[in-house]
Amino acid sequence: MQGGHDLGGKQGLGPINPESEAEEPVFHSEWERRIFGLTLATGMLGKWNIDQSRYARERQHPISYLENSYYENWYEGVSKLLVEKGLISEAELLSGISQQTVSREFHVPTREDVKKILSSGGPTEMRLDVGPVFCVGDHVRVIRNFTHGHSRVPAYVQGCVGKIEIHHGGHIFPDKSVEGLVSGEHLYAVRFSGKELWRSDIRNDEVIIDLWEPYLRSSN
Secondary structure, eight states: OOSTTOOTTOOSSOOOOOOOTTTOOSOSSHHHHHHHHHHHHHHTTSSSOHHHHHHHHHTSOHHHHHHSOHHHHHHHHHHHHHHHTTSSOHHHHHHOOOOSOOOOSSOOOOHHHHHHHHHHOOOOBOOOSSOOSOOTTOEEEEOOOOOSSOOOSOGGGTTOEEEEEEEEEEEEOHHHHTTTOOOEEEEEEEEEEHHHHHOOTTOOOEEEEEEEGGGEEEOO
């Protein structure tokens, strides 16, 4: 979907003035640390995946998304998931007081489980039964994808033509993963010229974006 989260390539938002990486703290306040921990801990219950987590944050009103800070958006996302999955009620969310017994329907990871999960990560590679449609060196056009669901193709690259630089193999397709389906598609690194993206002769830079096969069509 295209909402407040999809700001890449947008004009008129003013210059970016980030904090120096060497000076910026990991967390600016204690509540950010707690939201980070809450998001990871509840995610380990296995009730949703990373794409569903991202989509929960994206489904805010665009103005709310833009007004919120980074971890405020994380809070909105995890709150939405906790209610939608029936782990807490709206009343509990508003009051901060539990009104039900703890469910036994899911496995709560132990300390050792958590260490193993965090160290191994969540691999997305998949073995596919069909070969890739495109090869390294092919020129492809990104489709215009005005979906209401979750997608990992940024708006600013849609409709543009690029060149495939790397074939990464099969990986979980986020557009289906958000629906709870484990489905794989071929993933490519596609190089785009600044001129193609920004329609300007003064831009000589290039951008490389990882894009799944369903996002692409032959440019011929």
